[in-house]
Amino acid sequence: MATVVLAAHTAAHLTGAAASAGAAKAVVAARTQMAVTLSFHIILACFGVAFPAIVLAAHYRGLRRHDKAALLLARRWSKVMAVLIAVGAVTGTVLSFEMGLLWPGLMRVFGPAFGIPFAVEAVFFFLEAVFTAVYLYGWDRLPRWAHFWTGVPIVVAGAAGTLSVVSANSWMNQPGGFTLSHGKITAVDPWAVIFNRAAYYEVPHMLLAAYMVAGFGVAAIYAAGWLRGRRSRYHRLGLLIPFTIAAVATPLQIYVGDTAARAIAHQQPIKFATMEYVVHTHRGVTEWIGGIYAHGQVFFGLQIPDFDSVLVGLSPQTKVTGWDSVPARLRPPLPWLIHSAFDLMVALGFFLLLIGAWLGAYWWRRRRLPGTRWFFAAVLASGPAAVIAMECGWIVTEVGRQPWVVYGYLTTSQAATTAGGVPGSLGGILAMYAALGVVTYAVIRVMTRRWRRAEVSEQDVPYGPAAPGPQDSTKVPS
Amino acid sequence: MMADASLAVLWVSVTAYAVLGGADFGGGLWDLLAGGTDRGRRPRALIDHAIGPVWETNHVWLIFDLVILWTAFPVAFAAITSTLFDPLMLAVFAIVLRGAGFAFRKSLRRLPLQAATGGIFAFSSLAAPFFLGTAIGAIAAGQVPASGGGDRLASWTGPFPLLTGGLFAGTCAWLAAAYLTQDARHSGQPDMITYFSRRTRVAGIVTGVLAAASLADLHFAASREFTRLLAGPGLAFVIVSAAAVAAVFVQLMLGRARALRPLAALAVAAVIWSWGVVQYPYLLPRSLTVAAGSAPDASLAAILAVAGLAVALVGPGIVLLFTLRQRGRLHEEDERDLTEADLPDLQAAGAAHPAGPGLSATAGPPPAGPRLRELAIAAVAFMAGASLASRRRTGDRRRPDGAGRQPG
Numbered sequence: 001m002a003t004v005v006l007a008a009h010t011a012a013h014l015t016g017a018a019a020s021a022g023a024a025k026a027v028v029a030a031r032t033q034m035a036v037t038l039s040f041h042i043i044l045a046c047f048g049v050a051f052p053a054i055v056l057a058a059h060y061r062g063l064r065r066h067d068k069a070a071l072l073l074a075r076r077w078s079k080v081m082a083v084l085i086a087v088g089a090v091t092g093t094v095l096s097f098e099m100g101l102l103w104p105g106l107m108r109v110f111g112p113a114f115g116i117p118f119a120v121e122a123v124f125f126f127l128e129a130v131f132t133a134v135y136l137y138g139w140d141r142l143p144r145w146a147h148f149w150t151g152v153p154i155v156v157a158g159a160a161g162t163l164s165v166v167s168a169n170s171w172m173n174q175p176g177g178f179t180l181s182h183g184k185i186t187a188v189d190p191w192a193v194i195f196n197r198a199a200y201y202e203v204p205h206m207l208l209a210a211y212m213v214a215g216f217g218v219a220a221i222y223a224a225g226w227l228r229g230r231r232s233r234y235h236r237l238g239l240l241i242p243f244t245i246a247a248v249a250t251p252l253q254i255y256v257g258d259t260a261a262r263a264i265a266h267q268q269p270i271k272f273a274t275m276e277y278v279v280h281t282h283r284g285v286t287e288w289i290g291g292i293y294a295h296g297q298v299f300f301g302l303q304i305p306d307f308d309s310v311l312v313g314l315s316p317q318t319k320v321t322g323w324d325s326v327p328a329r330l331r332p333p334l335p336w337l338i339h340s341a342f343d344l345m346v347a348l349g350f351f352l353l354l355i356g357a358w359l360g361a362y363w364w365r366r367r368r369l370p371g372t373r374w375f376f377a378a379v380l381a382s383g384p385a386a387v388i389a390m391e392c393g394w395i396v397t398e399v400g401r402q403p404w405v406v407y408g409y410l411t412t413s414q415a416a417t418t419a420g421g422v423p424g425s426l427g428g429i430l431a432m433y434a435a436l437g438v439v440t441y442a443v444i445r446v447m448t449r450r451w452r453r454a455e456v457s458e459q460d461v462p463y464g465p466a467a468p469g470p471q472d473s474t475k476v477p478s
Numbered sequence: 479m480m481a482d483a484s485l486a487v488l489w490v491s492v493t494a495y496a497v498l499g500g501a502d503f504g505g506g507l508w509d510l511l512a513g514g515t516d517r518g519r520r521p522r523a524l525i526d527h528a529i530g531p532v533w534e535t536n537h538v539w540l541i542f543d544l545v546i547l548w549t550a551f552p553v554a555f556a557a558i559t560s561t562l563f564d565p566l567m568l569a570v571f572a573i574v575l576r577g578a579g580f581a582f583r584k585s586l587r588r589l590p591l592q593a594a595t596g597g598i599f600a601f602s603s604l605a606a607p608f609f610l611g612t613a614i615g616a617i618a619a620g621q622v623p624a625s626g627g628g629d630r631l632a633s634w635t636g637p638f639p640l641l642t643g644g645l646f647a648g649t650c651a652w653l654a655a656a657y658l659t660q661d662a663r664h665s666g667q668p669d670m671i672t673y674f675s676r677r678t679r680v681a682g683i684v685t686g687v688l689a690a691a692s693l694a695d696l697h698f699a700a701s702r703e704f705t706r707l708l709a710g711p712g713l714a715f716v717i718v719s720a721a722a723v724a725a726v727f728v729q730l731m732l733g734r735a736r737a738l739r740p741l742a743a744l745a746v747a748a749v750i751w752s753w754g755v756v757q758y759p760y761l762l763p764r765s766l767t768v769a770a771g772s773a774p775d776a777s778l779a780a781i782l783a784v785a786g787l788a789v790a791l792v793g794p795g796i797v798l799l800f801t802l803r804q805r806g807r808l809h810e811e812d813e814r815d816l817t818e819a820d821l822p823d824l825q826a827a828g829a830a831h832p833a834g835p836g837l838s839a840t841a842g843p844p845p846a847g848p849r850l851r852e853l854a855i856a857a858v859a860f861m862a863g864a865s866l867a868s869r870r871r872t873g874d875r876r877r878p879d880g881a882g883r884q885p886g
Contacts, residue, residue, distance in 0.1 A: 079585065086581035089534055092575045096544045096569045100559030104626060107559075111552025112773030119545040119784045122538065123791060130795035136532045137808035153795070160653040188776040418627060419563035428571060436578055439595075443582050450587065 027413045029422040030102040035398075035427050037094050039391055040433050043213065044088035046390065048128070048215035049158035051081045052135075054242045056151045061241070063148060063459060069234040073241070075139060077218070080444055082136045087440055092430075102422065105415035106405055112185045112408075113178040113193050118166040120194065124161035127153055159207060163199075166206045170198035173397070174267055175406050180238055197267060201260035202397075208253040209393065212386045215246025216352065220383025221448075223376045230452075236369065246386070247356030254349055265312045268407065269321035271400035274335045275306050275342045277301075280322040290343055292336045307340065332402045341399075342399045343390040348389035355382055481772035484550040485754075485761075486581060487785045491546060492656050493750050495539035497653065498741040500646075502533045504654025506576060506603020507647065508677065509596065515589060522596075524670055525654075526584070531808045533580065535647040535799060539624065540573075542788070550781045551772045553624060554761040561628035562616055565609040565639075575599070607650045608643040615642025615692075617762060619699060624766035638699055641692040648685035649746055655681050656726055656742035663735040664804075677732045678738070682727065687791035703763070715752035719745045 055077045062071030100107050118454070131153040138147045152332070171177075177192030178185050222239035231252075265272040272278070277288045277298055285308040291301020306316035323331050332338060355378045362370045405412040507526040512518030512525075548555040559566060579599030586592050611633045616622060621633035633639070662670035672758035698702045704713055729738055754864035757763055762773045772778060802808050 083581050084584050086534060086577050089537060090577035093537070093541060094570050094572055096541055096565060097559070098543075100548060100555050101566060101570075104556035104560040107548050107552050108556035108626075109552070111548040111555060112550075112777035115552065115557065115773075116548025116777060116780045116784075117544060119549050119781055120787075122542045122545045123784060123788045125541060126535065126538045126788065126792040129538050130792065130799050133531040133535060134802060136800055136803070141807045142802075174494065185777075186774055188774050188780075190780040212799055216534075362797060396592055419560055419630060421563045421630065425567045426561075427665065430569075432571060432574065436574070439582060441579070443585050445585075446591075447585055455488055 023413070023416075023418070024379035026418070026422055027416045028301050029410065029426050030416045033422060033426045034102055034477070036429060037091065037098060038428075039394065040437065041091040041095055042086065042390070042394065043387060044084055044091060046210040046213035047081070047084040047217070048088045049162050049207070049210040050245075051077070051084065051218070052132075052151060052154040052158060053211070054214060054218060054245055055081055056148070056155060057245065058237065058241050059148055059151065061237075062291050063144060067237075068322070069232075069237050070241070072234065074237050076447075078136055078139070079447065083361060083440065083443060085132055087428060087436065089125075091433075091436075092125075096138045101419075101425075102417055103405065104417050105417045106410060109180075109183060109185065109410065110175075110178075110406055113175075113188050114168060114171060114368065117164045117171065117194050121161050121164035121168075124157040124164065127157035128161065131157070139379075140305075158210075162207045162210065163203050164194065166203045167194050167196065167199040169397070170202035171196045172405060173401055173407050173408055174198035175200070178277050180409070198263070202261050203254060203259055204256045204403050205253070205393070208249045208256060209386075209390045211249040212253060212352065215242040215244075215249065216379075216382040216386040217242075218383075219243035219246065220380050223379035223382075226376045227373060227380065231326070239379065240369075243356075243359065243382075246352070246382075247359065250349065250353045250356050254353060256444065257346070262312060265320065268400070270326055270331055271396075272312075273321055273323040273325075274332045274400055275340045275396060276320075276336065277339055278308065278320050278322045279324055281319065281325055282322070283319050285310060285312075285318075285320040286444065288339070291339070293339065294336070330403065332400050334399065338396055338400050341395040345389045345396065346384045347394075351385060352382055352389070355379060480775050480782070481550070481768050481806065484546065484772065484778045484781045485768055487781060488543065488546045488550065489754050490752065491539055491542045493747045495536070495543055496649075496750055497746050498532070498649040499539055500538035500607065500746065501653040501657050502529050502536055503576070503603045503607045503647075504650035504652065505529045505658070506580075506600045507651045508654055508658070508674075510600030510604060515593065519659075520667070520670060521673060524658060524662060524665070524667070524674075527665075528658060529580070530584065531803050532799065533577070537573075546781055549777055550773050551761055551768075551771050552773060554766055556765070557622050557624050557626040557628075557762060558613070558617060560626035561622045561630070561633050562613045564630060565613045565616070565634045569606050569609035569613065572602040572609060575602035576606055601834045603650075603848070604647055607646040611643035611646025612639040614646070614721075615639030618642070618703070618757065620763035622761055622762050622765075624771070636699075637691065641688060641695060645685065645688045645692055648681060648688050649749075652678060652681035652685050653742050653746060656738045659730070660735045660738040671735060677736070678726065678730060682723065686723075693886065703756050707752060710756070711758075712752040712756040715748045715755065719748035719752065722748065 053075050058070045058077065059074035061067050062069075062074055099118075107318075124175045131150055134142075134149070135151045135154060138150055141147075142150065173191055174197040176196050177189040177194075179187040219239050219242045222235050224233050226239065261272070261275070264275075276285070277291070277293050278285055287304040287307035288298055288302070289302040291298040291303075293299075309316050309318040309320055312318050312320055323335075355375075358370065358375060358378070362368070362375075401407060403411045403413070405415045505528060509518075509522055509525050512521045544555075547558075575598050581600060583599055584594040585594050586595060587821045606657075616634040616636075616639040619636065619638045621636070621639070622628050655674050657676055659671055659674040662668075662674055696707070707716065720875075722741045724739060725741050726745065729735065729741070757830070759767045759769065761768055799808075
């Protein structure tokens with residue numbers, strides 16, 4: 001997984017006066033391709049990072065409590081996980097190539113610094129691939145607990161991989177740890193690159209987001225089943241295990257996100273000004289909730305006087321930097337997009353917090369799931385909500401970083417390739433990723449349908465012969 | 479010195495990708511040529527079994543190649559990607575379709591769906607090495623200028639890059655056939671031994687012809703490289719490779735398959751290293767040397783540290799994976815889909831082996847002994863220890879004065 005320039009829609013007016021219209025168009029194509037491939041990959045990456053932990057939670061419960069339903073869930077989930085990790089591995093490879101194919105200007109100059117966290121990430125990617133294979137193919141072949149433990153390195157490698165690859169992104173936002181002279185990096189401090197000033201909030205923010213996306217995403221599927229009347233213990237566990245993990249992550253995420261916003265107000269004031277529609281630098285800044293910024297004013301927004309200053313510095317007297325402190329060409333494009341994405345992310349975060357609290361309160365008092373269909377409809381909505389919130393977060397981070405690719409050092413248009421093939425490759429990528437998305441979804445659906453049929457046929461013959469038929473005895477020895 | 483060490487790490491990684499990942503591509507090629515559903519079932523099953531657990535791990539070597547290249551030799555990376563945009567983009571498409579096609583095929587049961595996804599997998603297995611090969615051929619032929627922006631089309635469509643592309647595809651096919659012959663022997667399928675040893679011979683001859691043609695082209699196109707290959711430092715590697723290829727053919731003629739895998743891998747590895755020594759000290763022939771194109775020392779040190787970390791952390795993991803596969807411990811589990819009733823009764827105390835009725839009773843391998851468990855525990859423990867140790871080691875290197883940090 002890699003993280004660079006998310007931001008499709010804009011850029012022509014960003015590329016600076018020097019760039020010709022053709023080059024500007026090429027930059028738009030390159031950014032669009034990066035945005036498409038990255039926003040697709042990042043969903044898979046979330047599952048690659050967090051799904052193994054959910055599988056292992058079910059596996060652990062299955063082994064510890066002799067719980068067959070949990071064990072069956074773990075087993076089936078591990079197959080879905082394998083498909084998602086495989087597709088994630090190849091879409092991640094696309095991003096690796098794109099670092100050079102789309103942004104040679106970035107890699108040529110900053111490769112010696114920026115490349116280091118990716119190199120570290122490759123080690124964890126290796127671990128993830130190795131142990132995913134052992135875990136996936138080890139069912140019934142390895143001793144029970146040894147098999148469980150072969151899954152643990154996947155979880156660890158996923159978290160460590162997130163750390164390294166997100167630290168690469170946070171370095172782009174807060175570059176450091178290198179000395180630049182005459183357009184060439186002459187000295188590097190690898191530790192300062194990896195543990196840069198934005199890593200401490202970006203890394204946990206993404207890791208928690210991964211657990212929320214995977215947790216709410218899986219729970220949503222079982223909520224859909226519940227609404228259709230599938231209410232066995234198997235379905236209940238399938239909802240509860242991932243939902244609990246995600247619900248625990250949510251309040252932590254809100255705390256980390258708050259920290260991140262405050263840090264950005266200091267580290268990238270123009271990005272923050274765009275997130276919050278702060279035009280001029282002043283005190284007692286109004287907080288805008290929703291609203292579209294156009295022609296110098298905000299339409300349809302809800303305003304809370306002084307509240308933005310309070311959020312930044314806990315006092316209405318806090319001074320907040322406005323975007324007119326820098327020339328227009330150094331401001332991010334499309335303030336309405338960045339602001340709306342930010343607000344939507346926050347709103348969805350609180351929605352997810354509420355659903356978690358709902359279940360938490362109900363469980364505390366009654367020790368069971370709420371009976372109302374509204375609860376399950378909300379859980380069903382939590383899956384897409386988590387994905388949308390995560391993508392919105394990336395829009396804020398990446399579009400908000402524009403026009404820079406390395407904040408303060410290199411603009412995106414300086415980094416973009418001059419090879420003329422990008423519009424063509426973009427067309428191919430759009431077609432392939434559309435197909436890939438549809439087929440990935442369809443394959444998982446085919447798998448779950450098959451499992452459901454297996455269960456139905458089992459119920460059909462409650463007193464029939466035990467499931468293994470004669471064909472099993474002829475199974476080829478391994 | 480550091481640059482040369484990083485280059486060596488890169489070359490080891492490239493070699494690993496070629497002999498491991500290359501064979502996975504080759505397996506896809508044989509899948510493509512295996513014929514209709516019935517005729518192709520058994521070779522496809524063998525290929526599936528061989529590739530299934532390991533292809534993703536093998537694929538990571540490619541990522542490793544890329545990250546080393548762009549961190550240690552960023553100028554070369556940017557020059558390559560900006561000149562060879564088209565073949566690399568095409569290779570990327572093929573890599574995505576190959577991996578996704580394989581993963582989908584394994585998850586589907588209905589034949590038409592399997593055939594469709596399998597066809598994508600197989601065809602892209604041919605395309606990926608071909609386009610990567612043309613890119614490598616273009617680099618070797620000096621078509622990539624250090625400043626980047628070489629000719630977008632002519633750079634990789636000359637005879638040498640195209641021949642190299644063909645050579646890559648052929649080599650992958652040959653590697654895979656040789657490996658699969660040994661796998662067929664390992665799993666006791668005499669007809670498959672015959673099947674794949676015939677293909678090893680055919681692929682060997684085709685690849686040999688392509689190699690001879692590339693050599694002839696090299697002779698006319700780039701005399702420095704030709705001289706260094708056959709009358710200079712490359713000669714030793716050429717001899718090793720030729721000897722290994724000959725040994726593969728001798729083994730096949732004698733009807734043996736015991737050492738096909740290492741011999742075939744050795745033959746390919748020797749070719750890759752011959753390319754390396756012939757091109758040295760150029761990263762991009764004639765326009766960029768290793769010394770001129772390498773990153774600052776601290777980045778190279780980081781790459782070497784990462785390589786050490788990889789050996790310490792990933793090494794035991796890979797050994798575990800390949801050992802388990804070799805012992806038949808990793809196997810696609812189900813012909814049919816499990817339900818709760820099929821799962822073992824966990825409360826049956828003392829069951830050392832977790833398989834329930836119908837899963838192990840007649841079919842499974844002998845129960846896993848403590849050796850296996852110890853192997854797994856030892857691997858994890860070793861990795862934990864190694865990561866702590868390496869952290870401490872690299873921690874010492876941290877600059878106490880914060881020098882090098884960007885001012886402002």
